[in-house]
Amino acid sequence: MTKQKSIEKRIFSGNRKTAVAKLRLTPGKGKVFYNHLDSENLGLFHKLALAEPIRIHNQEMGEEIKYDFHIKTQSGGKQAQIQAARLAIARAILEVTGSETLRKAYVAYDRNMIVPDSRRKETRKPGDSKARAKRQKSFR
Numbered sequence: 001m002t003k004q005k006s007i008e009k010r011i012f013s014g015n016r017k018t019a020v021a022k023l024r025l026t027p028g029k030g031k032v033f034y035n036h037l038d039s040e041n042l043g044l045f046h047k048l049a050l051a052e053p054i055r056i057h058n059q060e061m062g063e064e065i066k067y068d069f070h071i072k073t074q075s076g077g078k079q080a081q082i083q084a085a086r087l088a089i090a091r092a093i094l095e096v097t098g099s100e101t102l103r104k105a106y107v108a109y110d111r112n113m114i115v116p117d118s119r120r121k122e123t124r125k126p127g128d129s130k131a132r133a134k135r136q137k138s139f140r
Contacts, residue, residue: 032054033068067092090106
């Protein structure tokens with residue numbers, strides 16, 4: 001028989017482009033720690049992006065979250081890391097609550113909150129300067 005892991009030991013992940021966010025849940029008061037920093041120390045838009053899944057949960061379920069979120073990110077850019085962390089938070093909350101109404105609320109607000117964005121950078125073609133730009137030709 002396999003032992004079931006408690007939710008506190010579970011690792012959740014989110015990704016966006018090449019950025020990967022790993023999230024660990026601990027019992028707490030709903031605080032978010034991003035790369036060992038409290039999310040209150042982040043910029044305004046980054047702080048708001050990380051708070052969105054929690055605020056939607058509190059509004060839909062009518063109760064506060066009882067977990068702290070410890071997030072570590074790697075590779076990719078700053079924005080992609082924040083979006084990956086946002087995805088990991090939403091997935092963790094859905095796993096803990098198991099609520100279908102919360103899933104529908106996330107999808108109605110932004111589908112990329114629970115489904116990773118599959119878009120990637122288009123590759124550069126040989127002999128051309130950029131992915132879509134073609135070399136100009138001269139007729140004179």
